[in-house]
Amino acid sequence: MKLPLLIPPLECREDVYRRLQTISDHKALNAILQVNPLAAAEAEYWHQARQQGQPIAPLQGIPIVIKDNIDISPLPTTLGCIALANAKAQRDALVVQRLRSAGAIIIAKANLSEFAFDVRSRSSLAGDVLNPLMPGVTAGGSSGGCAAAVAADMAVAAIGTDTGGSIRIPCSYTGLVGLRPHHRHELLQGVAPLSPSKDCVGPMVKSVQDAALLNAIMAGKPLRPLRPAPLKSMRLGVLTELAGDSPQQLRVWHAALNTLRNSGVELIDVTLPILAEVASAPCLSLYEFHVAINAWLAMHPPAPASLSELYQSGQFLPEFSPFIAQLLSHKTLKTEQWRSSRRFQRKLREAIYQLVHTQRLHGVIYPTVSRQPESLEKMPPGCAPELSAISGWPALTLPCGVSATGLPVGLEILCAQPQEDLLLSLGLACEGVFS
Incomplete structure (x- = not known):
């Protein structure tokens, strides 16, 4: 389903039910980590609003999947990691607040490369995300669950994060449009960090028009028609x-x-x-992740209190153990x-x-x-x-x-x-x- 500019679906309630069934039917893709238990109730709310003739919101009833390193209250923000399975978000991330205010229904949270470390989406919580176009190959990463969900019609759109290509790589692998916006630090509120100097939040969709609409809403910009360059x-x-x-x-x-x-x-x-x-080139995430993730963990109880405590728990993909040990050696910012x-x-x-x-x-x-x-x-x-x-x-x-x-x-x-x-x-x- 294409996301028509400013024209939400007439039967959003039925569409959300259909998408929830599609998620259930495609569990083998490992694209989804958790379904929003309130999605059906939210769809009913927007259905009634439309029936009562209330003004139509620009994303009213549009089902969207969110990468599971972005806060959605009261669901856990797991980063795909067993150690963070109960790391509850205290409030919605800023971009989620804006999407919900525009009428979007957050239907589920997507699997990802654990901690968003990799260009393949493999996590200790759900394993590998398979490519819906060819299940024998990866959907890419780290926003692979988002890409697979949209490509398999589990949602109209997805919101991923991109630090070194994590939106664009899986979109390329699955035939989607993916936007990495100009870096804006303020839009990272409520987003688990990998490298705050590079992290971005952006849309993963089936058309450029859809990317433009979602990007404008998340950035808090006025909605204007998009016209093609001559x-x-x-x-x-x-x-x-x-x-x-x-x-x-x-x-x-x-x-x-x-x-x-x-x-x-x-x-x-x-x-x-x-x-x-x-x-x-030196990788900024090597130097920024340890400090940034410790601050994030402190705001997501009952998560481990620090990256060191998480590492000692062993509750993550074993293949990442050497990398996390390397990250732990960088304890401060503003080094040479x-x-x-x-x-x-x-x-x-x-x-x-x-x-x-x-x-x-x-x-x-x-x-x-x-x-x-x-x-x-x-x-x-x-x-x-x-x-x-x-x-x-x-x-x-x-x-x-x-x-x-x-x-x-x-x-x-x-x-x-x-x-x-x-x-x-x-x-x-x-x-x-x-x-």
Whole structure:
């Protein structure tokens, strides 16, 4: 079901019941960690409001899945971890408050990579999230449960988080539209941290219009119609270094570029020398997670009191034990390593800005990931998702075709703009070309 701009479904109550049944029918995908027990009652409330002729809210009756690292009171916020199975949220996250005020029904909380650590969604609470398009491969991560839920029609939309590609990677794997907005720290209220300097909250949906609507509501911005950028005036840089080496994906990618050219889009091959530094750039989550998660744990009793206590409990995926031990060694912020990482953020941000503006580009494009998933194990996505994550500039992924393997290929657009308006306009135009 497409989420029509500002026109909620007429029979939201029946739709929510249908989605709840779909969740039950697709348990084997491991996409959902917990169903909201109040979802049916909320659907009844909005049904009665409509029957009584009350003003229609922009998301009235729309069923949405939320990643289980975002607070929804009074449900636990588990991060997919057994040790946090009872870590109750005291109040809704800010973005959830805004979605609910707009009439959305939070139907369930989605499985994820435990602690949002990985580009594959595997947790100690529910195991691997399977890709609905091909259950033998991963749905990606860390917001894989969100992607699987929308792709399998368990919900109209999902809200995920993105620190290094965690919205865009699973959306690429499942053929969805995923938006990583411009980094706004204030929207992280009620969101479990991984790296506060990079964390973002964004929509995972089936159309660019839907992404624009949800993004505006979560950001507290006025709702305005989204119009596609004129194709014949679009000038996009193609980051050729990020094309990858997968023959199946490259065939789709080059066909997508030809489709854009034939539609009047001006494509310019460009290079970004700083890309050579991205793969080896210091990871901010190494230095920020320990301090940030300790503060979060203190607000979610009866969770373990600290990361150290959680680690000592052993109640998490054993494969993460060495990584958590490494995280525990970074006990304070503002070390020289942290400062070096922050300097690289600014350096990459400026390099992208200079590329876009010296070449007079509206944005740059590249495949969202370097290759498609092949199993339930993690497939290194390449450094493409990190361009937006490290720089803070917004990025949007949308499907541009399907490879011979039967899996979709994602095209990512990145804009050096502090707002998402231009990015979404470009995405809407490209979506029309590929549909």
